[in-house]
Amino acid sequence: MGDTGTGGDDRSGTGGQRAGGGRPTSRDVARRAGVSQAAVSLVLRERWHGRVSPARADAVRAAARELGYRPNQAARSLRLGRSRTVLVVVPAAPNEFFARVHAGASGVAAAADVGVVLYPSPGGLGRAPDPFASASATLDGVLASSMAVETLEQLSEGGLPLVMLDSEPLSGPAAATVNPDIAAGTGLVVDHLLALGHRRFAHVAADVPSWTFGVRARVLRDRLADAPGARLLARERGPLTVAGGLAAAGRALAATPRPTALVCDDDTMAAGACKAVRRMGLRVPEDVSVTGFDDLALATAVEPELTTVRLPAEELGAAGLRALLDVLAGRPGGTTVLPVDLVRRGSTAPPPATA
Incomplete structure (x- = not known):
């Protein structure tokens, strides 16, 4: 690469605006800095040393600042195979319990800046179809609630880390299990x-x-x-x-x-x-x-x-998501058991005297 730019004619607008309007792209940064898009990617990913000259690296950073360019993290994550997105699988039948499980998992995911995709399995307790043509390319892991192990066969066959909720402890492909007692x-x-x-x-x-x-x-x-x-x-x-x-x-x-x-x-x-x-x-x-x-x-x-x-239910989902994050971070899985309570109300009483 040379150290000279391509001139002002190829530069797009200023202040983050492209010549045609809209969000600036890496191509706009490359044009303004007078480098290739590959060089822009190397510089913004801090992998330019020995491959792009310091002057060109400075020019790329300056162009990105002037244009207000921000990398598309979603696209970048997919290219790198790290989407920071997990799949939460629950039975398809509407149930308040599973809605609360999802709410608990979503709260922990939001705090960890992880996306959650909810997948109500139409297969019920049988074998479920893969919800994505290539789930392993777009997901990091799976959290599955109250399902038979066979339901997750296709996802687990793709190598996705799996944490099971309300299921047989550490059965089949599960890396961790979280159960109410x-x-x-x-x-x-x-x-x-x-x-x-x-x-x-x-x-x-x-x-x-x-x-x-x-x-x-x-x-x-x-x-x-x-x-x-x-x-x-x-x-x-x-x-x-x-x-x-x-x-x-x-x-x-x-x-x-x-x-x-x-x-x-x-x-x-x-x-x-x-x-x-x-x-x-x-x-x-x-x-x-x-x-x-x-x-x-x-x-x-x-x-x-x-x-x-x-x-x-909420803590079950939250604990399950935390267990999945631990597995993704390389920490060992295991079985977590959460305490439960008996709530005494009006539907129980001593049996009738004739009994």
Whole structure:
């Protein structure tokens, strides 16, 4: 390269304005400084030493200042393979819990200057299609909530770091796992109902083959097996909807003897269970106690309000995003377990004396 410019005729306007208007580009800087665009890139990335003369480097910096040029960081990140963007994958079904998980993850991402792309997986708990033709070229990592490992196969096959939420600890391709303490939460429900005097239980279970619902079923079964006189009379499955809870609870209440406590896998199913109790001419909680899980807004919208397990949804998303940032920074992953609480409300009471 020579050290002389190309003359003033090729220079675009001043004060950050291009001759044709609009945002200045690296080509405008190159023209003003009398160098190639490659030289502009080298100088602005501080990789010019030994490749561009000091005089030319000074000219590039001066031209950039005069034009008000700022590099396109998004385009540069894509070229370098570092987009500072993560994918948050959640089940496609609308659910307040996942909205809160996303909010928690987004807050941590914003503080770390990381972008978040939300992807509701249409595959549910099955194999999900890759949301991008080449996700590894545009993303840094994946945070996936309450999904089977198989759902993330295509993304993980592309080599993207993966952190799982509410999923089997460190299973499959996951580099880290963050879970609410599902086992402890189920134990709190069972202990609460046993302390009230209940011995006849039914499980209104989500018809979803995932780790989190498997843990709820296992802990409920094991706790009741260890409690003198307690029995699990029925385990009825249904979709994670009010209608699903209504149908499953109706079948459970048909058992003989009738259960006095319905343990539901989430608040939505519990709302349906309350409807099933009333449709049989019974009362909640005088005749049948009902419990939920998650502590959604719905838990206080029904009457009586639901006794339920409060999951830290926002903190789950935040802790998951922090774990993913740690993995991207080269720090070792692991399993984080977040504490949960039992919220006692009006849907539980001692069983009727006739029980």
